[in-house]
């Protein structure tokens with residue numbers, strides 16, 4: 001057990017804040033947007049998370065998406081135990097990478113060749129490099145409210161008008177680089193058409209979350225992804241689906257399978273690592289053949305294809321492929337959660353709405369149905385803060401931000417969902 005396990009939480013927080021910016025290794029963990037003391041986790045199992053003070057929570061964060069089976073599922077823990085003794089990294093090719101690549105390629109027809117990396121950020125950054133390298137064009141298109149990791153080109157918010165230049169979301173991002181990033185409203189095919197017409201022959205790629213999962217959950221409007229596909233084909237633009245959340249979550253064939261739209265390239269992360277740090281990017285063979293050492297576009301990684309991460313990912317994907325009950329169960333549970341929360345919204349007459357796409361779900365504190373970033377921005381974040389704190393006190397862990405999806409796992413059974421709903425009922429009552 002680690003040195004600080006039995007220390008006073010206040011002391012540990014103090015030390016953490018001296019050693020790491022905000023005391024965290026990823027900003028959301030500081031609980032800034034809910035203005036609350038952060039939770040420090042001791043352990044987790046199934047649907048439950050236990051903090052260092054011994055308090056137990058039903059967890060709907062599930063590490064922001066990777067834990068589709070819940071925390072520490074025995075079959076993955078056993079796999080890791082068994083393999084750790086064989087070495088934890090080599091710097092050489094292993095059969096495990098080939099096996100995981102084969103599983104992904106079989107599930108995702110557009111992913112004919114792929115590369116393993118260590119995070120979603122690395123995957124999107126690398127895919128964009130390949131698209132630029134292959135097309136010889138500089139500009140990229142992204143959508144408002146979609147998150148693709150923290151690489152420089154992608155940390156952009158839109159300027160005041162649609163066709164104006166974006167501005168960096170963070171100091172340290174060079175404005176001349178951001179000038180190559182065009183930002184378009186999500187679910188607005190007309191705006192996209194205008195944007196592409198105004199930038200003929202200059203756009204290398206378009207990157208999109210096929211179901212937006214980083215502004216709460218915003219599903220694509222009917223026909224939107226098909227329209228995006230057509231426009232990319234017409235303009236010779238590499239279409240990149242960022243399936244870091246949706247990949248193997250919505251369905252075993254991911255969003256591309258669900259919506260029947262094939263991208264030219266795809267990025268994965270989260271679920272394909274079975275709870276360990278993994279990302280992957282891939283796509284059509286002619287594009288991926290341009291990646292070093294086969295082609296001139298450089299990308300590499302010391303720990304990429306890490307054998308432990310591969311074993312965890314293989315175990316997860318095999319189970320997701322072979323157990324036909326998994327996705328129907330996840331969807332049924334998520335639909336139940338949504339239907340019951342919808343009833344509670346009516347019962348308590350709250351200015352709130354829910355949003356769901358298959359097994360991706362979230363609750364917005366705005367009365368309107370949300371289908372755009374503007375809609376998301378109309379949410380009452382102060383009400384979310386009060387809801388979050390109430391739920392936390394009731395032993396339910398939600399993301400410490402209005403703008404995240406809920407991630408119920410297979411370990412969230414009916415009893416656990418009902419316990420959650422009872423807490424929602426109580427906390428809703430306190431919000432009036």
Ligand SMILES: *Cc1c(COP(=O)(O)O)cnc(C)c1O
Nearest residue numbers: 119120121147148149242244245
């Ligand atoms: C989480 C996420 C990323 C970034 O992945 P990291 O592993 O955090 O770098 C990229 N795209 C999407 C859609 C994500 O949800």
